[in-house]
Amino acid sequence: MTKRDYLIKPLVGDCYPTIDRGETIYLWDKQGKKYIDGSSGAVAASIGHGVKEIIDEMVKQASKVAFVYRSQFTSEAAEQLAEKIAQLTPGDLNWSFFVNSGTEATETAMKMAIQHFQERGIHTKTKIISRSMSYHGITIGSLSMSGHPLRRKRFTSLLEDYPMVEAPYCKRCPFELEPESCGLLCATALDRTIQKLGSENVAAFIAEPIVGAAGAALTPPKGYYEKIKEICDKHDVLLIADEVMTGIGRTGEMFGMNHWSCVPDLLVLGKGLAAGYTPIAAAIASDRVMQPILEGSRLVMSGHTFSANPLSASIALAVLNYVEKNGLVQNSKIQGEKIKLKLKEWQKEYPFLFDVRGEGLLIGIEINDDLFDCKSVTNRVIEIAKNHGLLLYPSVSGPYGRSENSFLLSPPLVITDAQVNELLTLLKEVFNELNQEAKE
Numbered sequence: 001m002t003k004r005d006y007l008i009k010p011l012v013g014d015c016y017p018t019i020d021r022g023e024t025i026y027l028w029d030k031q032g033k034k035y036i037d038g039s040s041g042a043v044a045a046s047i048g049h050g051v052k053e054i055i056d057e058m059v060k061q062a063s064k065v066a067f068v069y070r071s072q073f074t075s076e077a078a079e080q081l082a083e084k085i086a087q088l089t090p091g092d093l094n095w096s097f098f099v100n101s102g103t104e105a106t107e108t109a110m111k112m113a114i115q116h117f118q119e120r121g122i123h124t125k126t127k128i129i130s131r132s133m134s135y136h137g138i139t140i141g142s143l144s145m146s147g148h149p150l151r152r153k154r155f156t157s158l159l160e161d162y163p164m165v166e167a168p169y170c171k172r173c174p175f176e177l178e179p180e181s182c183g184l185l186c187a188t189a190l191d192r193t194i195q196k197l198g199s200e201n202v203a204a205f206i207a208e209p210i211v212g213a214a215g216a217a218l219t220p221p222k223g224y225y226e227k228i229k230e231i232c233d234k235h236d237v238l239l240i241a242d243e244v245m246t247g248i249g250r251t252g253e254m255f256g257m258n259h260w261s262c263v264p265d266l267l268v269l270g271k272g273l274a275a276g277y278t279p280i281a282a283a284i285a286s287d288r289v290m291q292p293i294l295e296g297s298r299l300v301m302s303g304h305t306f307s308a309n310p311l312s313a314s315i316a317l318a319v320l321n322y323v324e325k326n327g328l329v330q331n332s333k334i335q336g337e338k339i340k341l342k343l344k345e346w347q348k349e350y351p352f353l354f355d356v357r358g359e360g361l362l363i364g365i366e367i368n369d370d371l372f373d374c375k376s377v378t379n380r381v382i383e384i385a386k387n388h389g390l391l392l393y394p395s396v397s398g399p400y401g402r403s404e405n406s407f408l409l410s411p412p413l414v415i416t417d418a419q420v421n422e423l424l425t426l427l428k429e430v431f432n433e434l435n436q437e438a439k440e
């Protein structure tokens, strides 16, 4: 008799390898198969697996106290983590609200934006504008501001009617313009959308500095976020930077938004904040956003049982110190450039490599799916790569007629020169196999 399933897996009933252990960029399953973690889990395990000093910190904090309830106690760990984040973030982004997932953090940021206006006596500013290619989370609130058709599909009727503007997708420009002469129409579209809705109804615009799951490292052009911020300020609309994927060095800068001269009003962290060692995420607000709340109710209306628990906070703090001590932001930039250069070279060899984009170690590869017969070329690449012992992360590059045609290459930021070569060797094997399935 076969053993029945009790765990709901991503595809119920499918077989998944059972993980045994991890070390730096590698994972081993129970069968002894070795994998390169080419996507850092879903872009979370940025300092690699099995880092001893993080595990030591876990034991140290858990031995003192693992959990206290946020409404009754604060902790040194949570206070120190908030202070560290305030030092790292640009401008006056000085106030951290800790939660457990990226989804909770974007939803908290959304609520803080709305509450900011309520405390100023403005009760109509409730709409959040986002972009047609975006992902901000899986709950009804965060999905309402996500332009991810696949994840929205079943729940569309339950979602808030939040407006979206076109994504800055230069390679397939939604306005069919060229980057040199487009006048940043994708940014000025925000101005028109706010005017149409009435600025008195709009609380915030949310964007991933570089789009992750719904755009495979889609990188806006120069000047884009400067223009976006100018438009937001003009209409008294807050800018929320969703840095759940791009934050903490992933793109070769501490924050993805640092690639532009733009300081958002709210910034959201998750994934790399504790690099997968514990669930923790943060919604970070500027002094300006917090001021009316501090002078008003003083109660940010959000929170979860496990918010700001000392164990997660101490682990996140140890991760941030590890990132700094080991120069991982710089390594992300250097190794990312190296990998991107090689991939661009390979575009001549493999005509199916439609686009290579991204910054640092957030690299997106879009495939020309016209050249393949399979239903999802993304799934095919992921499958071939997994057989070769390389883990990649699927991404969609819709909604402009294309969907499952791209993936993310985002190895841990600790990756060494030798490991980059090893990863590229595997990737070449994957592309060679895929090439055999491509049409002439």
Ligand code: PLP
Residues within 6 Å of the ligand: 042, 101, 102, 103, 104, 106, 135, 136, 137, 138, 208, 212, 213, 242, 243, 244, 245, 270, 271
């Ligand atoms: N925001 C962005 C940019 C993300 O990439 C994700 C997850 O992929 C989320 C929010 C949601 O985070 P979580 O899966 O931790 O809820």
